[in-house]
Amino acid sequence: MTPVRTASHPEVVSEQVPREQKAWITLVTSAEHKAVGRMYIATALLFAAAAIAEFLMMRLQLMIPENTLIQPVIFDRLLSAFGVTSLILFALPLMIGLMSIVVPLQIGARGMALPRLHHLSYWLYAFGGTTIYASFLWRPSEAGILALPPLSTSAFLPGAAVDAWLIGFALALLGFVCFAISMIATLRNSRAPGMYLQRMPLFTWATSVVSYTLLVLGPVFLAAIAMLMIDRHYGGVFFDSGEGGKPMLYEHLATIFISGAVVSVLVAALAAISEILSTFSRQPQFGHRTVAGSLGALAVLAVLAWMQSMYSSPIPDGFRYFAMLMALAAIVPVGLIIFNWIGTLTGGAKRHGMPFRFALGAIVLIVIGLAGKLVTAVVPVGALLAGTTFTTGTSFALIAGAGVFGGFAALHYWFPKLSGRMMGDAFGITSYWLLLVGAVVYVLTTMMAGLEGMPVDVAKFYGDSGLDALNLIASIAAILFVLGFIVALLNAAASYRHGLEAGPDPWGGSTLEWFAPSPPPVHNFDLVPDVRSAEPLDDIREAIRRRATRWYPPAARTEAPAPEQEPVAVGSDAEPTSQSEDDRPVA
Amino acid sequence: MQAVRSRAALVSFAATVAALAVTPQFAAADLLAPDSTASDGAGSARTLYVIMAILAALIVIVVFAAIVRALRTRSTTIEAGEDARRTRGTGSVQLRVGAGLGVLAIVLFVVGIIFTGKASEVEASANPPITIKADAQQWLWRYEYPIKEPSEDGFSADQAYSYQELVVPVDTPITLDISSTDVLHSWSVPALAPTAEAVPGIEGEVNFTATETGTFEGRSTRFSGPGYPTMRTRVIVVEPDEYEAFVKERIDGIKQARAAVQDRVQSGTAPGVRFQTK
Numbered sequence: 001m002t003p004v005r006t007a008s009h010p011e012v013v014s015e016q017v018p019r020e021q022k023a024w025i026t027l028v029t030s031a032e033h034k035a036v037g038r039m040y041i042a043t044a045l046l047f048a049a050a051a052i053a054e055f056l057m058m059r060l061q062l063m064i065p066e067n068t069l070i071q072p073v074i075f076d077r078l079l080s081a082f083g084v085t086s087l088i089l090f091a092l093p094l095m096i097g098l099m100s101i102v103v104p105l106q107i108g109a110r111g112m113a114l115p116r117l118h119h120l121s122y123w124l125y126a127f128g129g130t131t132i133y134a135s136f137l138w139r140p141s142e143a144g145i146l147a148l149p150p151l152s153t154s155a156f157l158p159g160a161a162v163d164a165w166l167i168g169f170a171l172a173l174l175g176f177v178c179f180a181i182s183m184i185a186t187l188r189n190s191r192a193p194g195m196y197l198q199r200m201p202l203f204t205w206a207t208s209v210v211s212y213t214l215l216v217l218g219p220v221f222l223a224a225i226a227m228l229m230i231d232r233h234y235g236g237v238f239f240d241s242g243e244g245g246k247p248m249l250y251e252h253l254a255t256i257f258i259s260g261a262v263v264s265v266l267v268a269a270l271a272a273i274s275e276i277l278s279t280f281s282r283q284p285q286f287g288h289r290t291v292a293g294s295l296g297a298l299a300v301l302a303v304l305a306w307m308q309s310m311y312s313s314p315i316p317d318g319f320r321y322f323a324m325l326m327a328l329a330a331i332v333p334v335g336l337i338i339f340n341w342i343g344t345l346t347g348g349a350k351r352h353g354m355p356f357r358f359a360l361g362a363i364v365l366i367v368i369g370l371a372g373k374l375v376t377a378v379v380p381v382g383a384l385l386a387g388t389t390f391t392t393g394t395s396f397a398l399i400a401g402a403g404v405f406g407g408f409a410a411l412h413y414w415f416p417k418l419s420g421r422m423m424g425d426a427f428g429i430t431s432y433w434l435l436l437v438g439a440v441v442y443v444l445t446t447m448m449a450g451l452e453g454m455p456v457d458v459a460k461f462y463g464d465s466g467l468d469a470l471n472l473i474a475s476i477a478a479i480l481f482v483l484g485f486i487v488a489l490l491n492a493a494a495s496y497r498h499g500l501e502a503g504p505d506p507w508g509g510s511t512l513e514w515f516a517p518s519p520p521p522v523h524n525f526d527l528v529p530d531v532r533s534a535e536p537l538d539d540i541r542e543a544i545r546r547r548a549t550r551w552y553p554p555a556a557r558t559e560a561p562a563p564e565q566e567p568v569a570v571g572s573d574a575e576p577t578s579q580s581e582d583d584r585p586v587a
Numbered sequence: 588m589q590a591v592r593s594r595a596a597l598v599s600f601a602a603t604v605a606a607l608a609v610t611p612q613f614a615a616a617d618l619l620a621p622d623s624t625a626s627d628g629a630g631s632a633r634t635l636y637v638i639m640a641i642l643a644a645l646i647v648i649v650v651f652a653a654i655v656r657a658l659r660t661r662s663t664t665i666e667a668g669e670d671a672r673r674t675r676g677t678g679s680v681q682l683r684v685g686a687g688l689g690v691l692a693i694v695l696f697v698v699g700i701i702f703t704g705k706a707s708e709v710e711a712s713a714n715p716p717i718t719i720k721a722d723a724q725q726w727l728w729r730y731e732y733p734i735k736e737p738s739e740d741g742f743s744a745d746q747a748y749s750y751q752e753l754v755v756p757v758d759t760p761i762t763l764d765i766s767s768t769d770v771l772h773s774w775s776v777p778a779l780a781p782t783a784e785a786v787p788g789i790e791g792e793v794n795f796t797a798t799e800t801g802t803f804e805g806r807s808t809r810f811s812g813p814g815y816p817t818m819r820t821r822v823i824v825v826e827p828d829e830y831e832a833f834v835k836e837r838i839d840g841i842k843q844a845r846a847a848v849q850d851r852v853q854s855g856t857a858p859g860v861r862f863q864t865k
Contacts, residue, residue, distance in 0.1 A: 072813040079810075144810035150787055151770040151812060241788025247771065248786055282662075287676030290685075312773060312782035314765075314791040317703075324699050328692040335688040336681065338650055343676050345657035360654075367650050371643035378699035380632035380706040381639055383781030384621060387773050387808025451621050453777055455808040458816040465804065535673065542669070 031119035032522055033104050033112045038418060039122055040097030041411070045489055047089035047129055052482045054082040059478035062471050065463035075459035076142040080165060081132065083145030087261055088172055089129045091403030095268040096179055098410050099207045101417055103183065105513035106201045108192025108531065110523050114182035121178035128171030135164035144457060146254045147228070149239035149247050154232045163232065170225045173218045180215040183207060192512070194531035198289055201511040201534070203410075205292045206271030209299050210264040217303065221257035224250050248313065256306045263302035266366070266398060267295050269406025270337055273359045276413050277341055279509045280356040281348025287340040288534050294333035294340075301330040311379055312386035320379050327377035334370055338363075353507065354428040358409030361436045365401025368443060369394050390450025397443040400481075404435065408488055415492075416506055416518040421499030427491035434484025441477035445470045510535035605648075625778045625803055625824065626795045628706045632781060635702040639695075706781070709760050709794055714827060716760040719753070721793075723765070723772035723785040723807070726814035727751055732834050747837035753822045756830035757800050765791035770812065776805030776822050784809060797824040 027035050058078055061070040070078070100118065104111055112118045135141065141161045143152035152162050187208050191200075200208075228250065230236035237243035239250050271291075278285045285291065305326035307319055341363070350356075372394030376382040385391060408431075415423045446454075449470040454461060461467050505514035514537055516524050532539045620637055623629035709716075720731040732747040755761050765774055767785035775782040780795035807818040825833070 072816065076810075076813055142813070148771055148810075151810070156770060156812070241786075246788070248789065251771075284673045284675070287681055290676065290681045312775075313784045314786055314789045320703075321700065325696055328696050328699070329689075331692045331695075332685055332688040336685055339684050340676060340681075342653050342657045345654065346660050347663040348660075349662040350658060363654065364651070367647055371647045374646070375636065375639040375643050378635060378639060378695065379703045380699070380781065381636045383706075384623060384629065384632045384636065384777055386782040387775055388777075448619065451619065453621070453775075453804065453806065455775070455806050455816075457810040459813075460816045462819075533673065538669070 031112075031115035033115065033118060034101050034418075034520065036115075036119055036122050037097045037100030037102075040093050040100055040125070041418065043122075043126055043129065044090050044093040044097055045492060047085050048094075048485070049489060050133065051082055051085040051090050052485045054078045054085065055478065056482045058082065059475045061459065062461065063475040064472065065465075065468055066460055070459070072459040073142060076144070077136075077140045079145060079457055079459075080141040080143055080147070081136075084132060084165070084169055085129075087258070087265070087399060087403070088169065089125075089132070091265045091399055091407065092176065092261055093125055094403065094407045094411070095210070095265055096176070098272075098407075098414060099183065099203070099210070099268070100179075102414050102513055103204050103207045104186060104190065105417060105516055105520060105524055106204045106511050107187065107190065107195050108512045108525065108529050108536075109186060109190035110525065110528070111190075112182050113185040113189045117178050118182040121175040121182065124175030124178060125172045126175075128168045128173070128175060131164055131168035131171060133168075135161055135168075141165035146251075146258070148254065149228060149231065149250050150241070152228060152232075153239060163229070166225050166229060170222055173222055173225075176214045177218040177222075180211040180218070183211040184215065187211070192528050192531050195536075196531075198292070199531060199534045199536075200292075202271040202274045202285060202288070202291055202295070203268070206267045206295050209267050209296050213260050213264050213267075213299050213303065217257050217260035220253050220260075224253035224257075248315075251310065251313065252306070255309060256303065259306040259309075260299075260303050262395070262398060262402075263299050265406070266302075266402040267299050269362060269366070269402035269410070270298075271295060272406055272410040272413070273362055274337070274341065274344070275509075275511070276355045276359040276409055277344050279413075279507050280353055280359075281345050281350045282508065283344055283348040284510065284535050284538075285340070286343030286346075287336075290336055291340050294336045298330055298333040298337075301326050301333065305330065305377075308373075308377055308382060309386075309391065311382040324377060324379050324382075327373070331374070338367070353412075354423065354425055354432070355409050355413035355507070357429070357432050358405050358412055361432060362401050362405035362409055364436070365397045365405055365439055365443070368440070369397030369401055372397060372443075372447060385450060387456055388450035389446045389454045389456055392456050393443050393446035393450060396446065397439070400435075400439045400443075404439070404485070408435075411492065413507065414513070415495065415499070416502035416504075417513055417516070417520060419496045419499065420502060420519040421495055421497075422502045422506060423495040423499060424491050427487055427494070431484045431488035431491060434480050434487065436484075438477045438479070438481030438484055442474050442481055445474040445477065449474065505537075510538045512536050515540065621777045623777050623779075625799050625801065626780065626797050627710060628708070628795055629777065629779055629781070631702055631705040635698070635706075638698070707794060710796060712758055712760055712796060714756065714759040716762060717756070718762045718764060719755070721753070721763045721765050721774060721785075723767040723769075723774070725769050725812055726807070726818035728753070728774070728807075728818075728820045732837065734838070735831075735834070745838045746841050747834045748841070749837060751820055753820065754830060754833045755797060755822065755824055756827040757797050757824050759827065759830075760794065760796045763793040763795075765793060771809045772807045772811050772818065773809040774805065774820070775808045776803055776820070778803040778805075779822060782808060797822075800824045800826065 027038065030036070057070060058075065061067050061075055100112075132140075139159065139161045141147060141152075141157075141164065143157055143162050143165065147162060147165060150156060187200075187204070227236065227238040231238050231240065231245075237245045239245045239247045241247055274285060274291055305323050307315065307323035308327040311320055311323075372390070376385055376391060376394070411418075412423045412428065415421065449467050452467055452470065453465060454467050454471070461471060502518045504517045506518075507514070512529060512531075513520075515529055529536055529540065619640065621633060623633040623636075718733060722729045722731070727750055730749050730753045732749075734745050734747060763774070763780075763783070765783045765785045766789075767787045769787065771787075772785040773782055774785060774793065779797060780793045783791045783793045785791060801824055803822045803824070805820040805822060807815065807820075811818065
């Protein structure tokens with residue numbers, strides 16, 4: 001809000017003339033939640049570009065048997081960077097950025113409750129990611145996706161490589177914990193009057209679940225990193241089995257955190273999908289409270305089932321049964337969420353739109369991924385297939401479904417609140433089909449390769465193992481996926497400045513973020529709305545409609561035209577503005 | 588409503604029949620199932636895999652069919668009025684669906700426990716069980732076989748070990764004691780047994796009884812550094828008398844090699860000795 005500085009306004013009585021500030025300086029230094037959210041999203045998409053470059057190189061290496069394109073050591077560096085980038089530097093921060101922008105708007109708040117902490121969380125994350133990638137200037141980590149000791153101890157990998165990886169990871173994690181704290185404070189203190197917990201939109205509800213998950217589990221992996229750093233530099237023996245340490249401890253802590261991170265992305269994506277389905281079928285969410293409860297239950301159960309990826313480790317049988325029980329119990333919340341999606345869609349007036357398409361693509365991948373996880377959730381099958389690409393194929397389906405498709409669905413959906421513009425449809429549809437075909441074929445072929453005995457994380461495979469065709473198809477599918485991703489990134493970058501102007505409510509949503517202009521002003525709302533239900537914007541529309549409708553004497557009322565059909569002049573700023581193309585119901 | 592429900596039932600029934608018809612054939616063709624047929628334990632794990640895979644395929648098909656059907660429904664709830672629209676899905680239907688899913692989870696849990704027992708049970712065999720030590724290091728496996736007849740004083744200097752290739756007798760309960768000398772590894776021969784992690788400082792264990800002779804490929808499936816892709820192993824299942832001959836041959840070979848080294852040490856031609864005498 002730059003003050004007016006013309007001669008006709010002598011009442012501006014500032015002691016200093018405010019200096020013109022460059023836009024990017026405002027963006028970078030502002031603690032305003034939308035500026036921080038924009039930077040989160042931009043940085044996450046930047047790291048996504050790095051991740052897909054690494055993914056492409058690894059898949060090119062695995063295209064033909066005994067390929068010599070990339071040396072094993074270089075492959076290990078790409079692998080170590082890819083693991084942390086895809087989940088911790090891309091998928092999770094993309095969701096966090098969307099939450100930062102959308103959640104204060106959805107609860108009718110003027111901003112975050114702890115804006116400086118929120119701002120700090122972004123910079124911790126950005127510096128963490130930079131630290132990991134700065135190590136490419138000398139020698140990056142070769143310790144694998146999770147940097148499991150003893151391989152990551154100084155006996156096997158001395159030097160600064162693993163340190164940079166660990167410290168970068170820890171900084172990003174600290175950032176996420178700071179985000180969680182400021183988000184929890186916001187959700188507890190800044191809700192608009194009447195925004196009770198059960199009236200919170202599902203994405204806000206998921207944000208609360210994700211925040212508590214990160215707050216509880218972030219320190220778990222921070223502890224593991226601290227112990228490993230002590231082992232590496234101060235002669236600690238936490239993970240040195242020769243001195244009575246337990247390497248398994250790190251594996252447990254890391255797996256707990258990774259389960260939490262994956263389920264955070266998943267919960268955020270499921271909630272975003274629910275909101276998109278509800279908006280695009282023009283129906284209130286079917287079973288709003290059940291879905292909200294299921295999101296929380298899913299997070300708890302998925303974290304408690306962390307050992308379901310460790311069935312082959314030397315752990316007691318009781319632990320395995322516990323993990324199996326928790327993993328199978330997660331059927332209930334997942335099934336309820338899917339059931340309620342079907343309920344929302346049934347009988348609604350559907351219409352097309354890129355967010356809706358991406359949401360359907362996300363459902364396809366998430367359902368395939370969860371079905372694959374269900375197969376390996378039972379102990380004998382999980383132990384038989386542990387360490388084969390069957391497991392990484394299902395994980396890829398989950399992270400690509402939730403992080404990439406869910407993330408892009410949410411980005412398309414909330415892009416007006418981010419930039420005031422719409423994301424392009426032509427690029428969007430191209431990227432969608434490339435991503436979907438690539439991801440589904442990649443997932444199915446890697447799962448089949450796993451059944452034939454393809455191990456995870458390998459830098460090469462042998463021609464005598466009968467995996468040539470499957471790996472070739474998987475690599476081609478991966479190339480399609482990467483192409484689609486590049487188109488999607490270009491689409492986001494181009495639409496930020498040159499997209500079509502979006503009105504305040506391009507999709508006809510029923511939550512409060514569509515009450516604010518696009519992009520929202522610094523203070524979000526001129527008037528803090530009064531919330532009466534879980535669909536506050538529907539109530540506002542109804543109130544405007546009533547006020548605008550002419551009063552008829554009671555006797556004549558039955559002949560009067562229905563209020564819905566009358567053009568409403570007063571409510572025009574709250575009405576959907578660009579529905580002409582999207583109005584058609586699905587045939 | 589009745590028509591919709593019966594069509595949904597028809598679609599799910601057709602999907603069930605299609606999945607049941609197609610999946611076992613793929614599974615039998617070993618395209619969609621691991622080739623775990625060389626031992627009873629791995630065989631029952633494979634059976635459970637086929638059951639779970641059919642179930643998962645069914646779930647995927649039913650969910651997709653239900654979503655497609657929901658997408659094709661015409662708008663019916665607009666006329667119902669705002670209050671009716673907002674209270675959809677708040678009835679006992681959630682409870683019933685949740686209970687149904689809970690029953691499914693419990694059934695699968697019980698099935699999982701039963702099959703875990705079946706996969707790990709050691710069947711009675713005429714042949715005495717054998718315990719073999721499998722020690723992982725970057726990037727190979729060292730298998731040490733038990734010596735059957737120690738010398739009279741109960742102590743034997745004899746040793747029988749092999750690298751990369753494990754030879755076991757058929758129809759004999761085998762226990763592999765898995766350990767690691769450096770970093771994490773894992774022993775994965777899906778034809779015979781579940782995967783087992785080799786963790787330094789912890790003794791792991793794999794039990795299996797091979798029911799057919801042949802050569803079975805395996806590999807390490809835990810990232811362990813730049814040589815990790817080359818860390819493969821092979822299990823050769825032979826008749827018991829061939830196994831005895833193999834162990835005897837290893838003992839003799841190792842004895843001869845030791846004697847040769849001893850000779851060279853005493854004659855001063857061993858490289859290490861020359862270094863020491865300088």
